[in-house]
Amino acid sequence: MVIKRIPFISALFLAMLTITTAQASIRDLAEIQAAGVLRHIGIPYANFVTKYPQGDKIIHGGMDTELIQAFAAHLGVKYEYVPAKWSNVFGKLTGRNAQFNNNKITYGEPQSIEGDIIANGATTLEWRKEVIDFSDDYFPSAVWLVSRSDSDLQPIRPSGSLEKDIAQVKSLLNKRDVLAMKQSCLDPDLYNLELTGANIIFPVKERKLNEMIPAILNHDADSTLLDVPDTLIALEKWPGKIKVIGPISFEQRMAVGFRKESPELRKAFNAYLKQIRADGAYNQIVQKYYPSVFHFYPKFFATSSAVK
Numbered sequence: 001m002v003i004k005r006i007p008f009i010s011a012l013f014l015a016m017l018t019i020t021t022a023q024a025s026i027r028d029l030a031e032i033q034a035a036g037v038l039r040h041i042g043i044p045y046a047n048f049v050t051k052y053p054q055g056d057k058i059i060h061g062g063m064d065t066e067l068i069q070a071f072a073a074h075l076g077v078k079y080e081y082v083p084a085k086w087s088n089v090f091g092k093l094t095g096r097n098a099q100f101n102n103n104k105i106t107y108g109e110p111q112s113i114e115g116d117i118i119a120n121g122a123t124t125l126e127w128r129k130e131v132i133d134f135s136d137d138y139f140p141s142a143v144w145l146v147s148r149s150d151s152d153l154q155p156i157r158p159s160g161s162l163e164k165d166i167a168q169v170k171s172l173l174n175k176r177d178v179l180a181m182k183q184s185c186l187d188p189d190l191y192n193l194e195l196t197g198a199n200i201i202f203p204v205k206e207r208k209l210n211e212m213i214p215a216i217l218n219h220d221a222d223s224t225l226l227d228v229p230d231t232l233i234a235l236e237k238w239p240g241k242i243k244v245i246g247p248i249s250f251e252q253r254m255a256v257g258f259r260k261e262s263p264e265l266r267k268a269f270n271a272y273l274k275q276i277r278a279d280g281a282y283n284q285i286v287q288k289y290y291p292s293v294f295h296f297y298p299k300f301f302a303t304s305s306a307v308k
Contacts, residue, residue, distance in 0.1 A: 040064075046230050137253035153172060153245050
């Protein structure tokens with residue numbers, strides 16, 4: 001009897017040890033400053049987090065990387081990048097991964113916490129707000145339907161009502177192949193696309209958001225869901241090859257993610273963000289990575305000083 005219980009006891013001990021380790025890794029502002037390092041969890045995405053080889057190393061850059069590096073310097077601590085994927089990013093922050101399936105949140109097993117802050121153009125979706133806390137909004141977005149230029153789908157004529165425009169775009173989707181992605185802002189469940197009659201296509205393997213346009217150019221689908229940042233980049237990268245049909249979602253916002261146990265770190269970041277938006281430094285960072293966004297969202301960025 002005793003021998004048979006050993007595996008169970010060992011498993012229980014390991015589970016308790018994992019939970020204890022995760023709890024010990026929960027840090028707020030004071031602990032981060034004492035440790036002298038801010039750990040930035042990021043996923044390569046659009047121009048928010050990029051990576052490129054430099055000799056034998058992989059160097060990370062992008063708008064959010066630069067923003068968090070500057071925030072770390074503001075706090076007087078070192079910066080550290082922690083790579084992640086959409087499938088594990090929340091677990092690396094909170095110690096327990098979370099995913100959104102069939103319109104509900106499912107949680108994984110406890111795991112080690114690896115970072116203090118998520119910054120990679122994360123959309124502030126309602127289900128994500130139950131898992132983590134977000135900073136003040138720092139980038140505008142939305143989800144659009146994008147197709148190849150040779151598609152018989154035609155861009156809608158704006159009606160002056162975003163609700164009517166979305167309904168008009170959805171009315172075009174019946175029996176259309178539309179590429180989408182779970183666990184992201186391109187999740188069709190968020191927009192009730194199953195009611196449109198569209199044939200929703202998911203990647204056969206984990207695909208990055210910046211691979212959606214190459215997929216439709218390769219005729220994997222007629223069109224794809226795509227958010228504003230990726231669309232702006234795609235229009236510049238593939239001029240004349242794609243077109244925006246119209247909106248699938250209402251306006252969305254992006255923000256930086258924090259553990260719910262790190263309120264002081266979130267407060268410090270919000271104060272820093274407010275400061276750099278007021279003095280124009282934030283707009284200068286945005287200008288480097290998304291110069292065309294000022295044309296699409298002038299009111300959002302008008303809260304900052306003019307770009308120098």
